[in-house]
Amino acid sequence: MNEIFSTVNRASEILRIAPRSVREKAIRRIAELITLKEVEILAANRTDIDNAHSLSPAMVDRLTLNSKRLADICASLESIASQPDPVGEILGGHTHPNGMRISKVRVPLGVVGIIYESRPNVTIDCAALCLRSGNACILRGGKEAINSNKTLAAIVSEALSYVGLPKGAVVLLDDPDRSKMLTLIQAVGSVDLIIPRGGENLIKFVTENARVPVVKHDKGLCHIYVDSSADFASSIEIINNAKVSRPSACNAVETVLVHADIADTFLPQLYENLKTSGVTIVTDADWSTEYLSLTVAVRVVENINAAIAHINKYGSGHSDAILTENYSNAQDFLNLVDSACVYVNASTRFTDGGEFGLGAEVGISTQKLHSRGPMGAYDLTTYKYMVYGSGQTR
């Protein structure tokens, strides 16, 4: 690992000062190569799927690439390449009474380590967002996606060489050995940030063992609260979408809370709709389960305060929605639910870097420090104060 750390850190010094045009050209070249090599990528992905005997349908869905998903990845790449450059942005500043000019300037973090599972598109999204933000990165994907990831990482290397950037700017750790992951998350001085994306076990392992600062992408235990004033037809459509459109996603709804006053009338209609879509209803859950499947928990609550208390107690601080026609209840929900994304009258499924205008995401932070919610290129930066003096002393 020491050799990898020094390679990546040398590359990071070059990335830090690489012109934006070069970084953008690299990102666009990745998209071109993905289009050119679609057959090769899908063949590697087919091998991974064929090997995925023990995975759940949700995990196989996450693992799967196809022409549509590759086109989506290329659209993300174009979106990332055409974003404003975060590097060098002047965030603010002022002139001290003594005449010194103090500027706060956005700069890359340096080296970012990203640990993830299953979804091979993460390899490309993260490489591109790190290039956009001037960071080098070490990617450690899941062993179930190893063939897909190796093929995609080779494409990234080719694109880096094409524009004259060092290949060490994006390194894939293709050794599934967990001890190497441990070395990665404890490499203080060699790695500036670790982003774990994945199941509870992975997050737990990383947060308990890391010495490098972590921004975690924890589970998504998302709620929808149906207030007594909610529009039934729209509510049913939103809940169905939030559960059924991609149950394996972390922004899918897991628990529906329903105001007691409408339970008798609303729930039969909701259940009929969900059962048609193959959804299993659980009404006596432990409220802490992330199903990631066509299963949803339903609980009747006395009022909006009980709903907010339930969400703040059992939720994961990811995405929660209220469905209501009552203005004050909408405002209370937005103010009092302590989550990264709070919605009124919309599906929780929108919590996503692409949907939020970030091009793609390096993860969805469920913590409050550094970044919260979908993380894009800006979230992979820090800042420094540059002070222009003329002999000032204090």
Next chain:
Amino acid sequence: MNEIFSTVNRASEILRIAPRSVREKAIRRIAELITLKEVEILAANRTDIDNAHSLSPAMVDRLTLNSKRLADICASLESIASQPDPVGEILGGHTHPNGMRISKVRVPLGVVGIIYESRPNVTIDCAALCLRSGNACILRGGKEAINSNKTLAAIVSEALSYVGLPKGAVVLLDDPDRSKMLTLIQAVGSVDLIIPRGGENLIKFVTENARVPVVKHDKGLCHIYVDSSADFASSIEIINNAKVSRPSACNAVETVLVHADIADTFLPQLYENLKTSGVTIVTDADWSTEYLSLTVAVRVVENINAAIAHINKYGSGHSDAILTENYSNAQDFLNLVDSACVYVNASTRFTDGGEFGLGAEVGISTQKLHSRGPMGAYDLTTYKYMVYGSGQTR
């Protein structure tokens, strides 16, 4: 500790939605009470100083309060009370093509734990910055300042009661037992952020044992590099100021690097000046020592690149300055030194929340995540995305 955690968390729910006028009134009331009770505060501080037999002169200096320092604290309080309110600031947002309005809104973190040593003004600065940012806080000061801190914390409590805020909004842990500190830094779910300010042992203990996210305020190993084109008279004045004006401060210079071409002419003048101020010169140091006293290390370097490499290797990422008349060297230094604050032709002593316009500081972050450099009220916030929909599904 469980009782403290629940008291503080209940207070945090109130603080989160407390009007800015109430929070500002509490901050101004603290200043009024400090002025009214100066005799009582200085008597308590005298007791601490009398007990401080084993402390170094630098530590006693940090511990000491006097009329001038109390007046400075009151000026900080007024500055904090008259700052723009960070809570509720709309950081940005856009309307999704489907019509949803997505706003990024600044919100308090919740509960902040601050662990510090010696300087009793930290008690007031941190309480005020937490009130400014809508956070409740748990303060754990050093046992050497316990009498000063208890008196100051009682004043904060009185101010909170005066404006109708819960006393649990600012809690002083007055038990020096280290096991309570351990409980504090591992209280995931009860505490949102830990800020340690202090010596290396404290920082090491906290970063190695914390489960709650940490923004560390590490040592300040600050450098001044004297380039070959530097103005001698101004350079000597800046170096003298950076070492002598308050050697116990973390922004004091510890190592001076001098370009080889001017060493023979510049160093004798510098040494003469520093010796007059009682400064000891060390030329064969291990380069990693934070003296915090009237001692400075001096090293001759071949050129600016060697200076930058030295700083990035031995520095603590705090504050580093170049003294030069060469424009390109100034820019290279600003771009390539990877520290929170980089200066041209000014003393490192300006790295300070008050000097940077933050009113005061809750610490000076030497890490890149969340906040870097002097931390004020804005650094004690996170954000959430509020999404206003009208039935949107994905």
